Amino acid sequence: MSKAELVARGMDLSARGVDLLTALTETxxxxxxxxxxxxxxxxxxxxxxxxxxxxxxxxxxxxxLVIANxxxxxxxxxxxxxxxxxxxxxxxxxxxxxxxxxxARDPFLCWMTSTIACLFEFHGEDFISDVLCSFIIQAQxxxxxxxxxxxxxxxxxxxxxxxxxxxxxxxxxWFNIVNSGVVKAGGGKGSPTxxxxxxxxxxxxxxxxxxxxxxxxxILSKLRExxxxxxxxxxxxxxxxxxxxxxxxxxxxxVIVSGKIVYDQVLGPEDSIIEHRAHxxxxxxGPCDKTSNAKVKVYxxxxxxxxxxxxxKYDTQMTxxxxxxxxxxxxxxxxxxxxxxxxxxxxxxxxxTTFEIVSWILNLQLSREAASNDISFTVIWNRxxxxxEPEELLVSDILxxxxxxxxxxxxxxxxxxxxxxxxxxxxxxxxxxxDEADEIDMDDDNHLNTSGSGLADxxxxxxxxxxxxxxxxxxxxxxxxxxHHCLSSRPNAKLQEGCLQHTAFMEAMTYIxxxxxxxxxADDCSGYTSRKMEHHGVVPILLDIIGGQVRWKAWxxxxxxxxxxxxxxxxxxxxxxxEDYTIKSAFMDADQPDATVxxxxxxxxxxxxxxxxxxxxxxxxxxxxxxxxxxxxxxxxNDDSRFQSLQGEAVVIETHQxxxxxxxxxxxxxxxxxxxxxxxxxxxxxxxxxxxxxVPAASTRYKLLMRVTSNSxxxxxxxxxxxxxxxxxxxxxxxxxxxxxxxxTQQSGLALKLYSFDELLGxxxxxxxxxxEDSINAPRLWGQHADRQESESDDDEDFPAGQYFSVPAAExxxxxxxxxxxxxxxxILDSYIKYNTALALLYDDITILNHGSACLAxxxxxxxxxxxxxxxxxxxxxxxxxxxxxxxxxxxHGNDDQRRESxxxxxxxx
Numbered sequence: 001m002s003k004a005e006l007v008a009r010g011m012d013l014s015a016r017g018v019d020l021l022t023a024l025t026e027t028x029x030x031x032x033x034x035x036x037x038x039x040x041x042x043x044x045x046x047x048x049x050x051x052x053x054x055x056x057x058x059x060x061x062x063x064x065l066v067i068a069n070x071x072x073x074x075x076x077x078x079x080x081x082x083x084x085x086x087x088x089x090x091x092x093x094x095x096x097x098x099x100x101x102x103x104a105r106d107p108f109l110c111w112m113t114s115t116i117a118c119l120f121e122f123h124g125e126d127f128i129s130d131v132l133c134s135f136i137i138q139a140q141x142x143x144x145x146x147x148x149x150x151x152x153x154x155x156x157x158x159x160x161x162x163x164x165x166x167x168x169x170x171x172x173x174w175f176n177i178v179n180s181g182v183v184k185a186g187g188g189k190g191s192p193t194x195x196x197x198x199x200x201x202x203x204x205x206x207x208x209x210x211x212x213x214x215x216x217x218x219i220l221s222k223l224r225e226x227x228x229x230x231x232x233x234x235x236x237x238x239x240x241x242x243x244x245x246x247x248x249x250x251x252x253x254x255v256i257v258s259g260k261i262v263y264d265q266v267l268g269p270e271d272s273i274i275e276h277r278a279h280x281x282x283x284x285x286g287p288c289d290k291t292s293n294a295k296v297k298v299y300x301x302x303x304x305x306x307x308x309x310x311x312x313k314y315d316t317q318m319t320x321x322x323x324x325x326x327x328x329x330x331x332x333x334x335x336x337x338x339x340x341x342x343x344x345x346x347x348x349x350x351x352x353t354t355f356e357i358v359s360w361i362l363n364l365q366l367s368r369e370a371a372s373n374d375i376s377f378t379v380i381w382n383r384x385x386x387x388x389e390p391e392e393l394l395v396s397d398i399l400x401x402x403x404x405x406x407x408x409x410x411x412x413x414x415x416x417x418x419x420x421x422x423x424x425x426x427x428x429x430x431x432x433x434x435d436e437a438d439e440i441d442m443d444d445d446n447h448l449n450t451s452g453s454g455l456a457d458x459x460x461x462x463x464x465x466x467x468x469x470x471x472x473x474x475x476x477x478x479x480x481x482x483x484h485h486c487l488s489s490r491p492n493a494k495l496q497e498g499c500l501q502h503t504a505f506m507e508a509m510t511y512i513x514x515x516x517x518x519x520x521x522a523d524d525c526s527g528y529t530s531r532k533m534e535h536h537g538v539v540p541i542l543l544d545i546i547g548g549q550v551r552w553k554a555w556x557x558x559x560x561x562x563x564x565x566x567x568x569x570x571x572x573x574x575x576x577x578x579e580d581y582t583i584k585s586a587f588m589d590a591d592q593p594d595a596t597v598x599x600x601x602x603x604x605x606x607x608x609x610x611x612x613x614x615x616x617x618x619x620x621x622x623x624x625x626x627x628x629x630x631x632x633x634x635x636x637x638n639d640d641s642r643f644q645s646l647q648g649e650a651v652v653i654e655t656h657q658x659x660x661x662x663x664x665x666x667x668x669x670x671x672x673x674x675x676x677x678x679x680x681x682x683x684x685x686x687x688x689x690x691x692x693x694x695v696p697a698a699s700t701r702y703k704l705l706m707r708v709t710s711n712s713x714x715x716x717x718x719x720x721x722x723x724x725x726x727x728x729x730x731x732x733x734x735x736x737x738x739x740x741x742x743x744x745t746q747q748s749g750l751a752l753k754l755y756s757f758d759e760l761l762g763x764x765x766x767x768x769x770x771x772x773e774d775s776i777n778a779p780r781l782w783g784q785h786a787d788r789q790e791s792e793s794d795d796d797e798d799f800p801a802g803q804y805f806s807v808p809a810a811e812x813x814x815x816x817x818x819x820x821x822x823x824x825x826x827x828i829l830d831s832y833i834k835y836n837t838a839l840a841l842l843y844d845d846i847t848i849l850n851h852g853s854a855c856l857a858x859x860x861x862x863x864x865x866x867x868x869x870x871x872x873x874x875x876x877x878x879x880x881x882x883x884x885x886x887x888x889x890x891x892x893h894g895n896d897d898q899r900r901e902s903x904x905x906x907x908x909x910x
Contacts (some may be wrong), residue, residue: 022853030651040097043647048168057130058165059109061158062132066111066224069268074246075114076104076197079182082631084643088605089613090692090706090721092753093631095642096604099169109888112700113177114247116170117195120178120325120527122240127205127322129166133159139224147218147310165169174325175603175649179329179565180528180630182604195326197243199263201255205282208239210319213298214313219298222309223249229273229301230309235294237278238314249274257281301499325527330514330562331405334507344478350504352510353473355410360404361420362396366550368729371844374596375552375623375724379545384411391618392867395550400625405511417472417874419880459485459539460495460505466546472506477504509535516555517562520625526565536561537568548897553597553623556609563628564602572652573597574699598704599653601646606633612705613724614836615690616892617727635692635704644694646702653694655720656703658841665763670821673752680742681856681883684827686711689835707836713762721840731860733854740855741828751822752860757834760826764841767878822878823863829884831891838882848881 011756026624045052068076082095095101104113110133130153137158138147153159211219219241223230223253232238237257245253250268254261257278282288298310333347366377396402407756452895464471478486481500513536514525544551557569566572599608607626611618633653636643673679706717746812755763828833839847849860863879884890 002834008669014195016424017593022785037097037102040102041099042837043097044172046379046687047648050165050168054161054165057827058169058202059707061136061140061162062112063110063864064108065136066115066248067107067250068114068248069250070110071267073112075117075247076110079104079113079177084636087363087629087633088627089615090635090690090704091608091612091633091638092643093606093629093633094645095498096632096645098172098604100173100177103169111248112169113173114195115244116173117178118243118247119240120174121195121197121243122208122210122324123169123213124324125170125174126799128170128316129163130213131217132170132219134167134214135160135220137217138221148214150212153214153217158740167660175610177604178326179528179602180604181524182630188838194617195243197239198263199245201239201242202235203284204237204257204262205239205288206284207251207282207288207293208669209234209236209288210240210316210322211238211314213314215314218312219296219310222243223274226251226272226274226300229275231277231299231306232274232296233299234276234296234314235280236315237276237277238296240722241523242276245276246416247276256400266493273332281808285520289450312610325798327524330518330522330621331408331511331523334503334510346504347501347507348478349473349476350408350507351511352412352471354508354515355405355408356417356469357403357467357508357516358512359411361545362394362402362406363397364395364545364550366393366395366398368393368727368730372724372728375720375727377550377727379548379550381548387532397621398550398624400622401519403515404505405515405518418468418471420466421468425621454569459543461545463539463542467542470505473502477501506535509538512538513558513562515704518557520555520559520563521628522559522563525562528565531711552624556597556600556607556626559600559626560600560607561596564601564605566598566600569597569600569652572600573652573698595654595656595703596718596724597652597654598720600649601633601648601653602617603649604632605630606631608819609720612719614722614840615831616720617832617887617890618723618836620727623723624728635694637691637693646694647696648700650809651700651702653702653704654697656695656716658718658721660717661763665766668764670753670759670763673754677858679752679754681754681825681827682741683830683885684758684834685830688757688831688837689760690833708761710758710761712758715761717837717840719836719840721843722836725839725842728847730849732849732851735854735857735858737855738856739855743860745855751768753822753824754827754829755824757829757838760841762765764824764838765843765878766824766881767845823881824879825881826858829882830889837892842880846879848879850881850883852886873893 035625040050040057045055070650080095084092084094087093100113100116103109115132116128119131131154134148137153137156140158141148148156153678163319210216211214237255240254246265246267249272251270251272251274253263253267254273254275255263255278256275258280260538279291294313294315295311296314297308299306300309301307318840365380367380369376369378377393464474477500481487483499485499486501493507516538517525537554541554560566561568565892588883598612599606608629610625610627611623632645633651634643636642637644671897687710689709691707691709692708695703695705697703704719706719708717709717752765754768824836829838848863849858859881863881
């Protein structure tokens with residue numbers, strides 16, 4: 001081949017070549033919405049493992065079958081609303097690019113989104129997919145074609161092609177629209193539903209009567225293009241049909257019950273009329289009167305004469321087994337088996353028991369933990385326990401709000417009840433006889449286990465051994481149960497599904513779970529949660545309380561399960577990062593023990609810890625709660641102001657441990673002040689910036705990397721450590737000398753290091769090499785009888801509230817033996833982001849706070865004079881003093897430039 005031919009071929013290849021990087025960049029930054037739709041469709045197809053041909057075939061068959069009315073268009077506008085905005089701290093939120101939202105923008109396919117949302121008010125995914133299959137297949141037939149039978153629809157070739165795709169579409173709409181509670185307008189005050197039934201129709205029958213899936217599909221195909229007038233006749237209002245007509249029929253809809261016009265609205269510009277005539281009202285309380293062989297008939301008016309176009313049954317076994325999947329109100333009762341005797345009395349007992357347990361939990365007294373890898377508190381069983389003077393801190397104080405269960409009138413137990421007590425076995429003396437021990441073992445045999453309910457036998461035994469009120473409930477419920485275990489002369493009390501004891505126990509756990517979600521800030525719960533017979537993580541919480549702990553992760557897990565309907569946090573975080581990637585990126589250890597969960601994303605709904613923003617003041621009160629976010633969480637990158645969102649339907653965001661700077665501090669040690677020298681602290685007004693990254697650690701796990709940058713240092717920081725440190729004992733040293741910023745170091749026995757924020761960020765905790773990493777988080781308990789001292793010089797200062805270490809009085813300082821600790825002191829930090837950064841870097845180290853309530857001399861002298869109590873010398877000799885401005889002088893953000901830049905990023909990322 002000649003040289004000329006090679007050149008020609010090379011030019012031809014260049015002309016036909018593609019620059020993949022340029023194409024990817026231009027696609028991602030394209031201003032055309034159609035490009036972004038294509039990207040989101042590709043992502044969705046990849047997640048659902050569908051081909052574009054399958055989706056295209058399904059959408060072609062469904063295209064243009066229905067055009068919604070004005071009610072439906074209001075629904076589409078609400079679905080499409082939303083912009084990119086800040087959620088909490090470094091996390092932003094934008095509307096998800098789910099398939100249901102994209103379909104709501106298509107005028108020929110949007111009817112699928114509203115139809116699916118309507119049917120979720122009454123039914124589940126399988127039922128809805130059967131309705132759509134029946135509707136689409138019937139609509140493809142001739143107008144006068146004979147309706148297909150149920151078995152014909154079940155094996156129709158078109159159904160086999162449509163159903164797998166429709167199931168994926170329906171699931172996406174539930175995740176991102178229905179379960180997220182996008183639409184609430186029109187449902188009455190406090191209604192949690194997404195496409196609500198008008199109140200006047202709910203008053204006719206609050207429970208609803210429904211058509212089977214294939215019959216509903218046939219009727220929809222008949223009424224979608226009705227001309228003239230049609231009459232629907234039945235004994236009761238057909239709920240699923242009526243709600244669909246309200247949002248899709250474009251003529252006049254009239255509902256008449258027993259001769260009374262209860263609903264009459266013009267829903268669109270067409271002249272057609274549909275009149276639904278029901279023969280009777282349903283009772284407000286109790287079940288509806290079920291008519292055997294209840295039928296619905298549909299007539300069309302042609303030239304003044306009626307023609308029957310459909311007849312069929314409703315309220316069949318298929319519809320009886322259905323339950324709504326929309327968001328539900330909290331504290332809804334669990335269904336007891338039909339025909340169970342004494343259901344109402346059992347429900348009353350369960351509610352009374354739950355009220356007593358929740359009230360008892362809310363009034364538990366807590367103390368701060370001196371060392372912890374999570375936000376946690378210690379339960380004080382005896383007020384003489386704890387570190388120093390007991391702090392008036394209750395469980396109700398750390399919760400965002402008081403759960404409404406305390407004001408629902410459920411606490412009507414007249415007899416005295418014992419909610420919690422130690423098991424009898426633990427109170428026996430060592431001299432217990434063998435007969436008594438045998439008696440205790442026999443009692444233990446009667447403790448319930450939870451076979452088949454996802455709960456270990458030993459867990460239920462421990463809970464029932466410590467909560468007599470639950471044992472009493474089980475004993476009372478057992479008398480009404482007719483299962484062979486409860487009827488046995490010597491019952492083994494095996495808690496199995498179907499047994500009334502199992503139902504009562506799980507109902508009590510559900511009410512407790514709802515009260516926790518309520519206290520965290522939830523106003524309703526997922527429809528999926530309301531259908532599950534599970535404890536929703538309450539059992540681990542009760543076990544923690546028995547063990548004397550209240551942990552953030554366990555309470556967040558329960559609250560998020562109730563609100564989101566998501567799997568447990570442990571289930572979402574069980575997958576580890578790819579081993580090869582872990583080896584290459586040692587800093588990204590997905591299984592690090594001190595990772596704190598700060599957010600959970602489920603579909604288009606998420607919860608975020610309220611204290612994640614370290615540029616704001618952090619408080620221990622109301623730290624157990626979450627901010628509810630509608631949309632997809634993510635961060636805005638610094639380099640190109642692009643929104644980086646989470647991928648996947650269910651995702652947990654964890655923090656990442658702070659950078660270890662031991663190598664730097666060993667190589668470049670920070671010099672201490674010379675003995676006898678004059679030292680002074682000043683206001684640190686240096687600049688500080690922060691940004692964040694989200695790094696995938698597994699299919700359902702993301703790591704939040706927060707980078708804090710000063711003039712000469714940049715460090716990855718765990719923002720949760722600031723809140724963890726705020727919940728630990730922090731000492732303040734007030735004195736009556738005023739805020740003197742100068743002092744003289746002692747001549748001997750003192751090593752003082754004074755840090756600017758820049759050096760603090762790059763060095764803290766700045767300790768010498770330790771032989772064991774465990775020493776970093778070793779408990780350091782100081783002073784069993786601390787005296788709380790108040791400062792009169794800072795009336796507005798109430799941060800942080802808590803326990804205090806023991807500090808000698810001023811006249812006692814000279815009598816205390818100084819052990820020669822190293823004292824590390826910060827300059828006066830002028831913003832919360834600097835102060836919280838300093839807290840986050842100290843782990844469980846001894847920390848002293850000065851907010852202008854003491855002179856520097858008293859701080860140095862008294863900090864040197866702390867009396868270690870547990871024989872801890874090496875680590876106890878390290879002390880840290882954080883100086884900061886008063887609350888009134890603290891900045892809520894790092895600097896004005898960063899605030900303006902954040903606003904700019906929000907606009908460019910929208």
